[in-house]
Amino acid sequence: MKHFLGLTDVSAEELTHLLEDAARLKADAQRGSRPPLLAGRVLGMIFEKPSLRTRASFEAAMAHLGGASIFLSASDGPIGQRESVADFARTLSHYVDTVVLRTFKHSTIEEFARHASVPVINGLSELCHPCQVLGDLLTIQEHFEGGIRGKTLVFVGDGNNVARSLALGCGKLGARFILSAPEGYRFDAGFAQRFQRVCPKAELIQDGIPSQAVSQADILYTDVWTSMGQESESEQRRAQFAPFQVNAQLLAQAPSHARVMHCLPAHRGEEITGEVMDGPRSIVFEQAGNRMHAQKALLKRLMA
Numbered sequence: 001m002k003h004f005l006g007l008t009d010v011s012a013e014e015l016t017h018l019l020e021d022a023a024r025l026k027a028d029a030q031r032g033s034r035p036p037l038l039a040g041r042v043l044g045m046i047f048e049k050p051s052l053r054t055r056a057s058f059e060a061a062m063a064h065l066g067g068a069s070i071f072l073s074a075s076d077g078p079i080g081q082r083e084s085v086a087d088f089a090r091t092l093s094h095y096v097d098t099v100v101l102r103t104f105k106h107s108t109i110e111e112f113a114r115h116a117s118v119p120v121i122n123g124l125s126e127l128c129h130p131c132q133v134l135g136d137l138l139t140i141q142e143h144f145e146g147g148i149r150g151k152t153l154v155f156v157g158d159g160n161n162v163a164r165s166l167a168l169g170c171g172k173l174g175a176r177f178i179l180s181a182p183e184g185y186r187f188d189a190g191f192a193q194r195f196q197r198v199c200p201k202a203e204l205i206q207d208g209i210p211s212q213a214v215s216q217a218d219i220l221y222t223d224v225w226t227s228m229g230q231e232s233e234s235e236q237r238r239a240q241f242a243p244f245q246v247n248a249q250l251l252a253q254a255p256s257h258a259r260v261m262h263c264l265p266a267h268r269g270e271e272i273t274g275e276v277m278d279g280p281r282s283i284v285f286e287q288a289g290n291r292m293h294a295q296k297a298l299l300k301r302l303m304a
């Protein structure tokens, strides 16, 4: 793995090793041990969109591992405006050992990676959110005896960046993925083909009836209906997604052992009710915490 632009950059074996290492690093951290595995290393972070979890978890991870990070936001000028993306990438590569980018267009991350001489990590684009899914897979491995293989994750909501990465992550690790989304918000044919190519043994199931889909769920996952960059569509989306809210009534249709996940930030009262998010079946804050442990393993793999 040279870069981590999407789940397609890691084999199932590499993904399994990353998650095992993440679990070890988490156990170390919980014992109070923070070995300086990345002493002297620097992580560059370029974010065109806001972030709490991704930014803070990467910065904390670098601090725990004895390294440092440099954060550049849109206030430093959108990427590619003051100078070309290529010149930016070639320059920054002299100062840092790895770069995380969060951009509006996935093509910006790809262009950056083509010109950078250091590893590049996708910290979210409109296409996918692979770092999120590393933490999610770690969370699922921890929560279910026997791990993720054979489990069913039902994603209720928009077939967006998080959903695409989750589908690939589940497919690679032998879990079933079901997308329950209104028409017009499901995976397109291009993604379905990519999924089939990357996970030839897995089935990509799409189902427009949420109660039917969640009846099979070990994990019920949701995300915002309007992602960053789609704000002009939010009113229309609120109307179309209303029947897809994760609320107590929908959760009652799921098996009693099913757990609820959300990548956060959540819009309480829209895609998920506060009652479900704060309820006993929600594991959303453990999930958020695991972002840091999973990313430590990724940083170690790319930088150490």
Ligand code: CP
Binding pocket: 050, 051, 052, 053, 054, 055, 124, 132, 263, 264, 265
């Ligand atoms: N889940 C996630 O990526 O959160 P942030 O947008 O706060 O980084």
Ligand code: NVA
Binding pocket: 124, 160, 161, 162, 223, 224, 226, 227, 228, 263, 264, 265
């Ligand atoms: N789908 C959301 C995820 C935020 C972490 C977005 O792209 O805004």
